[in-house]
Amino acid sequence: MLNAIGFWITNLRDDALPSPQELVGDMPASLREQLASYLTAGHRFRQFRGYSWCRFDCGIQYSQMGSWDLTDGTWVWPEGLPHYVREHGIVLPSEFVAHVLAGAAPRQPSPSEEISADFWRQWSATRRSSEFLKALRTAQDSAEVWISAAKAELPLAVVEAQALHGGLRDLLREFSPAPRGSS
């Protein structure tokens, strides 16, 4: 069983997974770099149909966020996770940090090994921001109103993608610091 870390909210109806904005925290720069390097060097485990996207909308190309899940045989994470650690100052569970610092050699798990997100959900649940969750529910309510009105005119899948995915991107932008260099 592989323990998932670094999986993020994907649309406005998803309140089980956190946004990386909620996990920004302090960590010594040398440890941050060590974790990011470790995450970058993981084995490829499985690939998705599309690229991931930076939840901070910082302008990094989708292709650089990757489309793979990487693993060390104990943990599994999306290929874009080191970007959040290095560029956006997120913190990760101390259990994972201890594993990295212990220096065990990564191993390639069997392709059929199962993934559990239970640990990640429980760990991130204690760190969620009530301010973010409140804004999420408000945005979700507006999206649902818009969906029920617009689905008479357009295919439901199109309406939902626009409202739930587009709406999440708008919401996350409100919680992201302005990029360096802008006013």
Ligand SMILES: [Zn+2]
């Ligand atoms: Zn970014």
